[in-house]
Amino acid sequence: MKIENDNxxxxxxxxxxxxxxxxxxxxxxxxxxxDKEYSKMWTAWQKTVLNPNEExxxxxxxxxKKHKRSLxxxxxxxxxxxxxxxxxxxFYIGRNNHQQNFTETVKPGQPKHRIITVPQPSQSANQIESxxxxxxxxxxxxxxxxxxxxxxxxxxxxxxxxxxxxxxxEVPELIVKEETHKKTETPILIKEDKVVTPIxxxxxxxxxxxxxxxxxxxxxxxxxxNSIISEKRTLLSRVFSKPKFKVIIDSTSITNKKLIIENQxxxxxxxF
Amino acid sequence: xTESEYxxxxxxxxxxxxxxxxxxxxxxxxxxxxxxxxxxSLWLNREKVELVKSKSWLFTTGYRKMIDQxxxxxxxxxxxxVVKEVGSRVQQxxxxxxxxxxxDKLPEIQRTVIMLRDYEGYDYSEIxxxxxxxxxxxxxxxxxxxxxxxxxxxxxxxVI
Numbered sequence: 001m002k003i004e005n006d007n008x009x010x011x012x013x014x015x016x017x018x019x020x021x022x023x024x025x026x027x028x029x030x031x032x033x034x035d036k037e038y039s040k041m042w043t044a045w046q047k048t049v050l051n052p053n054e055e056x057x058x059x060x061x062x063x064x065k066k067h068k069r070s071l072x073x074x075x076x077x078x079x080x081x082x083x084x085x086x087x088x089x090x091f092y093i094g095r096n097n098h099q100q101n102f103t104e105t106v107k108p109g110q111p112k113h114r115i116i117t118v119p120q121p122s123q124s125a126n127q128i129e130s131x132x133x134x135x136x137x138x139x140x141x142x143x144x145x146x147x148x149x150x151x152x153x154x155x156x157x158x159x160x161x162x163x164x165x166x167x168x169x170e171v172p173e174l175i176v177k178e179e180t181h182k183k184t185e186t187p188i189l190i191k192e193d194k195v196v197t198p199i200x201x202x203x204x205x206x207x208x209x210x211x212x213x214x215x216x217x218x219x220x221x222x223x224x225x226n227s228i229i230s231e232k233r234t235l236l237s238r239v240f241s242k243p244k245f246k247v248i249i250d251s252t253s254i255t256n257k258k259l260i261i262e263n264q265x266x267x268x269x270x271x272f
Numbered sequence: 273x274t275e276s277e278y279x280x281x282x283x284x285x286x287x288x289x290x291x292x293x294x295x296x297x298x299x300x301x302x303x304x305x306x307x308x309x310x311x312x313s314l315w316l317n318r319e320k321v322e323l324v325k326s327k328s329w330l331f332t333t334g335y336r337k338m339i340d341q342x343x344x345x346x347x348x349x350x351x352x353x354v355v356k357e358v359g360s361r362v363q364q365x366x367x368x369x370x371x372x373x374x375x376d377k378l379p380e381i382q383r384t385v386i387m388l389r390d391y392e393g394y395d396y397s398e399i400x401x402x403x404x405x406x407x408x409x410x411x412x413x414x415x416x417x418x419x420x421x422x423x424x425x426x427x428x429x430x431v432i
Contacts, residue, residue: 009422013415041426047371048421050390054368057294059304061286064311065279251312 003031008038012045066254077272081259084268088243088261095241273318273326281326282311288327289334292387296338296380306341310334331392332402335384342380374424382417385410 003011011028014020020028032038135143242263250258253271261268273281286307294303310333314321321329375383381403388399396407396414403410 009419010415013418016418017414041422044422044425045418047367047425048374048386048418050371050375050387052291052391057291058287059290059307061282064282064286064308066275066315251316256316 003027008041009045012042016045016049077270081270084261085245092241092243273314273321273323277323277326278315278318281314281323281330285327285330286311288392289330292331292391293334293338295375295387296383297341298376302341306334306337309337327392328394328398328402331388335402339380370425370428371421374421377424378417378420381405382413382420385413386417386421389414 008031011020011024015025015028032042243261244263246260246262248258248260249256250271255272258269258271260270289310290303290307293306294300297303297306310330313333314326314330317329375386378386384403385399385405388394388402394402396410399405399410400407405413
């Protein structure tokens with residue numbers, strides 16, 4: 001094979017790549033040694049081979065590695081997840097029950113249940129209960145009649161807070177005072193039918209009265225109740241209320257999975 | 273591939289892949305991101321890839337990702353600014369920089385095959401698998417690339 005300018009590049013490339021035959025190799029090396037131009041060209045060809053040791057380009061490979069998790073770590077993570085779910089459910093259920101109580105009691109149209117504990121006029125009721133059972137039946141009936149008869153116990157009249165009853169009650173009281181000045185020891189009630197006895201005005205047994213109290217109190221208490229509900233929602237109950245659990249694929253974690261617990265306000269993501 | 277084998281592949285091939293990609297992109301962050309993507313892909317496919325084939329798999333994946341990125345960024349392979357800079361310093365040119373600038377002048381495919389050949393020691397067949405070329409095409413690209421580099425170096429020597 002003749003060495004010429006047309007094929008010198010090809011031969012030098014083959015020499016460089018180690019693909020040249022022995023005879024061609026000897027001829028080429030002789031030509032390179034004999035010709036300065038060829039020698040210069042061969043030097044340039046040799047320089048085209050990149051030296052990997054000259055390039056000290058390194059990167060942080062630590063973040064690429066995957067670290068094996070021990071069994072203890074796995075169990076610990078599982079325990080934390082279970083505990084989180086348990087606490088969340090506990091708050092969720094607790095909050096739901098709490099809300100149910102309020103919503104049942106505070107129906108605007110039908111306030112039949114007591115929302116505020118009204119102090120009971122226990123006088124009559126207690127007295128009825130505390131009748132001496134040792135007495136004969138006749139005496140017991142008389143005792144009960146005494147208690148229920150307001151004429152014999154005018155000083156036990158209870159003041160009712162409603163405007164109507166309070167106005168009605170003021171009249172007999174004043175009259176009683178006047179009559180006592182007139183040397184009469186027995187109090188005289190002019191309007192007996194208007195006097196409200198504790199039994200008649202029992203806020204516990206009288207549903208209408210209870211509803212009046214509820215309605216009058218309800219408007220003012222409506223906002224209070226809402227505020228109570230919101231106060232009762234603690235941080236944890238807000239965090240764990242109505243949670244949704246999702247497991248998504250995430251290539252950045254070791255297991256390629258990520259757990260997401262979220263509700264309308266918060267979102268907890270745990271990759272492991 | 274087990275977890276320990278994967279970590280072994282990281283130890284062995286991560287820096288080589290980084291160098292290969294960095295020399296093409298000239299942006300460290302981009303090269304690191306591509307290396308990370310390639311190893312992430314290897315981890316996801318660890319059931320299919322054996323350790324002995326992991327290097328070729330990584331370079332193939334890295335090369336394809338790099339091509340995708342270059343297409344996205346519409347980055348041109350020629351770097352005229354660098355060449356001008358090197359050409360202007362005719363007093364004492366650093367040979368490594370001259371070679372680097374000559375390498376940068378090459379089209380992306382020629383640069384790739386030369387780097388796979390020289391840095392990683394792959395034969396034509398392996399380079400062909402990585403780049404999707406046949407052996408003849410690989411050989412031609414390597415020849416043309418080296419010839420361009422040689423002409424650049426000779427020309428620069430003549431100037432000096």
